[in-house]
Amino acid sequence: MSELKPRKDLLDIESLSLEEIEYIFENAAPFKQLFQRSVKKVPTLRGKTVLNLFYEPSTRTSSSFEVAASRMSADVTNFTVSSSSVVKGESLLDTIETLQAMRSDYIVIRHQAAGVPGIVAKHTNASVINAGDGYHAHPTQALLDSMTFREVYPDYQGRKVIIVGDILHSRVARSTSMLFNKLGIEVGVLGPGSLVPEGRHDFMKRFHSWEDVFDWGPDAVYLLRVQLERQEGQFFPSIAEYHKMYGMHSERVARMRQLGAYLMHPGPVNRGVEITDEAMGYEKSLISTQVENGIAVRMAVLHWLKPETDKD
Amino acid sequence: MRLFKNGTIASEETPELQKADILVDDEGVIHQIAETIEAVDGSTTVDCDGCVIVPGMFDLNVHAREPGFEHKETLSSCGEAAIHGGVTGLVLMPDTAPPVDSGNLVKSLQDLVSEVSRIPMHTSGCLTKKREGKELAGFSGMASRGVTMLTDADHEVPCPDLLRRCMEYAKDFDLLVTTHGDTPALTKAGAINEGHVSYKLGLPGIPAISQEIALDRDIRVAQHTGARLHLQQVSTANSLKSIAAAKEAGTQVTCEVSPYHLLLTEEDADDYNTHFKMDPPLRLQSDCEALIRGLLDGAIDAIASNHAPHTEFEKSADFASAPFGISGLETTVLALFDRFISEGTFGWNLLVKKYSAEPRRIVNLDPVKIAEGEKAEFFIFDPNGETLVSKDYLKTKSPVSPFLGQTLKGAIRETVI
Numbered sequence: 001m002s003e004l005k006p007r008k009d010l011l012d013i014e015s016l017s018l019e020e021i022e023y024i025f026e027n028a029a030p031f032k033q034l035f036q037r038s039v040k041k042v043p044t045l046r047g048k049t050v051l052n053l054f055y056e057p058s059t060r061t062s063s064s065f066e067v068a069a070s071r072m073s074a075d076v077t078n079f080t081v082s083s084s085s086v087v088k089g090e091s092l093l094d095t096i097e098t099l100q101a102m103r104s105d106y107i108v109i110r111h112q113a114a115g116v117p118g119i120v121a122k123h124t125n126a127s128v129i130n131a132g133d134g135y136h137a138h139p140t141q142a143l144l145d146s147m148t149f150r151e152v153y154p155d156y157q158g159r160k161v162i163i164v165g166d167i168l169h170s171r172v173a174r175s176t177s178m179l180f181n182k183l184g185i186e187v188g189v190l191g192p193g194s195l196v197p198e199g200r201h202d203f204m205k206r207f208h209s210w211e212d213v214f215d216w217g218p219d220a221v222y223l224l225r226v227q228l229e230r231q232e233g234q235f236f237p238s239i240a241e242y243h244k245m246y247g248m249h250s251e252r253v254a255r256m257r258q259l260g261a262y263l264m265h266p267g268p269v270n271r272g273v274e275i276t277d278e279a280m281g282y283e284k285s286l287i288s289t290q291v292e293n294g295i296a297v298r299m300a301v302l303h304w305l306k307p308e309t310d311k312d
Numbered sequence: 313m314r315l316f317k318n319g320t321i322a323s324e325e326t327p328e329l330q331k332a333d334i335l336v337d338d339e340g341v342i343h344q345i346a347e348t349i350e351a352v353d354g355s356t357t358v359d360c361d362g363c364v365i366v367p368g369m370f371d372l373n374v375h376a377r378e379p380g381f382e383h384k385e386t387l388s389s390c391g392e393a394a395i396h397g398g399v400t401g402l403v404l405m406p407d408t409a410p411p412v413d414s415g416n417l418v419k420s421l422q423d424l425v426s427e428v429s430r431i432p433m434h435t436s437g438c439l440t441k442k443r444e445g446k447e448l449a450g451f452s453g454m455a456s457r458g459v460t461m462l463t464d465a466d467h468e469v470p471c472p473d474l475l476r477r478c479m480e481y482a483k484d485f486d487l488l489v490t491t492h493g494d495t496p497a498l499t500k501a502g503a504i505n506e507g508h509v510s511y512k513l514g515l516p517g518i519p520a521i522s523q524e525i526a527l528d529r530d531i532r533v534a535q536h537t538g539a540r541l542h543l544q545q546v547s548t549a550n551s552l553k554s555i556a557a558a559k560e561a562g563t564q565v566t567c568e569v570s571p572y573h574l575l576l577t578e579e580d581a582d583d584y585n586t587h588f589k590m591d592p593p594l595r596l597q598s599d600c601e602a603l604i605r606g607l608l609d610g611a612i613d614a615i616a617s618n619h620a621p622h623t624e625f626e627k628s629a630d631f632a633s634a635p636f637g638i639s640g641l642e643t644t645v646l647a648l649f650d651r652f653i654s655e656g657t658f659g660w661n662l663l664v665k666k667y668s669a670e671p672r673r674i675v676n677l678d679p680v681k682i683a684e685g686e687k688a689e690f691f692i693f694d695p696n697g698e699t700l701v702s703k704d705y706l707k708t709k710s711p712v713s714p715f716l717g718q719t720l721k722g723a724i725r726e727t728v729i
Contacts, residue, residue: 014512092630093628113630113633114513114584115513133514135514135515136513136514197511200511201511
């Protein structure tokens with residue numbers, strides 16, 4: 001493979017070239033094989049420091065990055081800003097100054113406000129990895145989703161994925177649908193009209209019922225997490241109605257089984273809302289694989305990015 | 313005496329510029345205008361060859377931030393910025409701390425203005441006490457101190473009944489009621505126009521109907537009460553349609569547009585640049601085009617900058633957290649020349665009409681005229697010059713502008729006041 005132009009930050013999917021995407025996947029595969037060994041560590045990032053900066057609670061993504069970084073022998077510092085002492089936007093520049101002084105090589109950042117990782121990236125020499133910013137982007141989630149899909153479908157081009165749920169407030173939906181689209185995977189979307197903005201993405205086929213979705217014949221069903229605390233009553237009448245209209249239950253699982261479709265979910269799952277306990281046991285669920293691939297993809301991203309910490 | 317030689321004079325009446333020399337006496341009064349005036353003893357000659365002499369502009373929508381937010385702007389820095397931008401009169405929005413909601417506060421603000429400002433700054437007063445949208449502010453006290461309009465600035469009066477009472481009450485004092493056109497229940501925490509860009513950036517959006525519904529409501533209430541209504545910062549094609557229809561129906565309604573809503577779209581904020589974050593938000597190209605047409609066909613009465621300074625630090629926050637507003641007094645004439653006049657979209661007469669004469673008429677002031685016996689109140693504009701809009705160039709305390717770093721065609725050589 002030809003040498004790629006070095007890149008400092010991973011902020012979104014939009015700016016990635018196909019070449020860069022393939023490079024990440026090529027590296028993620030051997031990292032994943034490493035997990036089968038008794039010693040799961042490589043010395044790639046020995047002496048480097050990774051700062052996990054989470055302004056929103058997240059156990060899964062934060063630990064995934066932590067595991068990825070420690071398997072590459074980096075020193076990891078976890079810094080979770082609790083919601084009670086959330087650093088407001090206006091002191092962002094002060095925070096960045098502090099970060100710059102810490103001289104971390106990699107900063108993994110999650111923030112409730114869209115665009116913050118970009119601001120941090122602009123003002124630091126460290127490599128910044130966006131681990132989710134507002135409704136904007138979650139690029140490593142998109143990468144792990146695509147890796148997972150390509151593992152089960154090596155002939156992924158022209159295959160179909162239906163994304164179900166709250167598109168409006170979902171950075172996962174934005175990033176994952178965009179990456180699927182870049183890779184030539186067809187994307188459909190199903191969800192209540194109040195949560196699926198009309199006409200935003202020309203490449204997403206809009207569905208209004210599971211019936212139509214199953215007629216379309218998706219190769220995977222990607223369920224989004226329903227943000228219970230925020231949305232009940234404002235965007236749909238009740239959890240029960242959401243579940244009835246858009247949730248995954250045994251009848252719909254049966255249809256998926258007929259189609260041979262896989263089930264995906266970014267986690268954490270709301271059992272009884274977007275999916276029933278029973279459906280969670282579906283034999284073609286990729287949810288655990290997604291978690292495992294998340295670590296591999298994040299290792300590949302850490303391996304790929306080039307901090308400029310040798311500069312002042 | 314100062315003799316301004318070889319310039320051409322712009323006016324609202326005609327696109328043709330009148331070649332003339334202007335002699336201004338030591339009291340600042342235009343003594344003589346003639347095709348050629350010879351220098352007299354003791355007079356200084358200002359060479360205006362190739363330059364346009366333009367009546368001083370008047371900005372209906374200025375947030376000078378004093379009292380209360382002097383770290384953003386002061387009356388003094390605001391006044392200097394205005395002069396630097398060719399603006400020789402303006403209306404102060406009442407959203408200071410405390411808000412200007414009583415005759416006493418109007419008086420103390422006017423006293424402050426007379427101490428620090430070199431140009432007339434007219435005061436507006438709140439519609440409701442503390443701009444809270446609950447009770448009528450003291451209209452009679454403010455009227456007796458000479459407020460030019462009543463407005464809660466960017467706060468909408470939430471209750472239509474209260475707005476109705478405001479308008480009914482304002483009529484007795486022949487006071488202009490000014491509103492901003494925003495439906496808070498729709499705007500919520502929105503930061504940018506709701507559309508492709510808000511979706512792509514993952515930012516909460518402000519739908520066009522947020523302005524359109526509020527504006528429709530305000531027009532209806534004005535029609536019902538017969539009050540005079542001025543609508544600030546029209547931003548969508550549909551808003552303009554409503555206004556045009558209201559005018560057609562004989563409603564006493566006027567409106568203004570900002571230079572930004574004529575020149576820029578939501579796409580310009582594509583990289584989270586907070587210098588493009590304003591209220592109302594930048595909309596679509598089709599809206600810009602409709603607004604330009606409205607300016608040309610008369611549906612839009614005035615241009616107003618909505619000069620809303622914030623510190624660079626405040627604007628350095630992430631897009632959603634950063635405050636709405638940018639500074640505008642110094643770049644409005646330049647930007648409109650750069651993008652419209654120099655391109656032939658419209659002539660100087662339209663700029664003079666929409667940014668000098670009409671705004672003054674809206675608040676019952678006489679337009680500035682460049683004529684013998686009148687006070688000299690004009691700026692000298694060099695259409696062949698250019699201006700780098702840099703932090704050094706700007707006199708406002710808030711060097712927050714979408715044009716920062718750009719070189720615009722034309723240069724304001726001097727503002728004579």
